[in-house]
Amino acid sequence: MLRRAANLSGDADISASQGDEKMDRPELLKTFQRMATEIAEKDFGHVTEEHVIADLGIDSLGMLELVGSMERELKIAVPDEQLVGIQTVRQLLDLVEKRTKVLA
């Protein structure tokens, strides 16, 4: 079920910024790319919304870690039941964006 992501040696220092809760879509995607790169220690800078998350080598529990990191960064909370059925980056960003708009 779980696959290990390869270590990327010499990766740049990535520091999470105190993000504004309201982000536009390209910024949300960049946040996703940054979080995925940090967690998996593999470059996800090329990822688009069309990508299927499992095809990126991120399994279901890896996805939860990614969502959790985005929740922390954006100061939002996604109910567990809404995380079921998320297959693509687009679906994940839709979910996160919706929560940021709920807070707005």
Next chain:
Amino acid sequence: MASDQFHAKLYQNFTTFFDKAEQERRWNPYRDVPWDRINPETPEFVATCAETFLGVESFLPDYIRKGMEAVRASSWAQRSFAANWGYEELKHSVALMEYLMRSGKRSQEQMFDFQAKLMEQEWKRPFDTARQMTIYGTFQEMATFVIYLRHEALAKQYNDEALAAVYRFNARDEIAHARFYEDVVKVYLEEDRPGTLSDIAHVAKHFEMPGVGIVPDYDARIELMREHGHVDRDIFLQKVYFPVLKYLGVTRQELVDVAKRERDERRAAQAAQ
């Protein structure tokens, strides 16, 4: 070294579990399954799924030996549970093998050949400590419970009451095991929350069901089981992972924070070298 309170709580957990098991959950795979209600028309793929379950359950000697090694020094309660667990799990493979032979789907010779093939491989314990293996057992028994229930429904669909009964008895044992493990993990959390959270995150990250790599044709078999048992990663999240975390009183965010802290510590250590 664990506190007296730790041992006292686990003692209570085990005695409650064992008393209830003795009173309510003992079953005889030869006498309590309605063997006269096998459906001879049950399709072959259903038998293949049963055989896959049998394959995984048949590594019992490895599970018992290596599981006991992990908990032997930890507590009386955990090693006593491990002894009883072995007995209860034995009945699962007995019942599955009986089904395959009595249904005519497999001959006795085929079953002995299958067992010999299985024993060419050996299950490796995925984690080292009693606490990690208990956490592993929580997820693994709960997942097995969910999968057995789904296959019970499949057996009922084909009016195979004998196979449905086998799955129901097995599932009942699995959920009892999962609950015991959960209760032990709760005690671990009370004893050392940060350490236990770290282990939960670690086990979840590296979790695999026990048959991976050791049951012949595992990938194809699992694909069949997933297809017909309607089990996928979303079911794992919905029916196993989230309910276990909720029962333990652990949030996703706690595990994310642990993972981040450990990643940062590892990077700092690498940078310092």
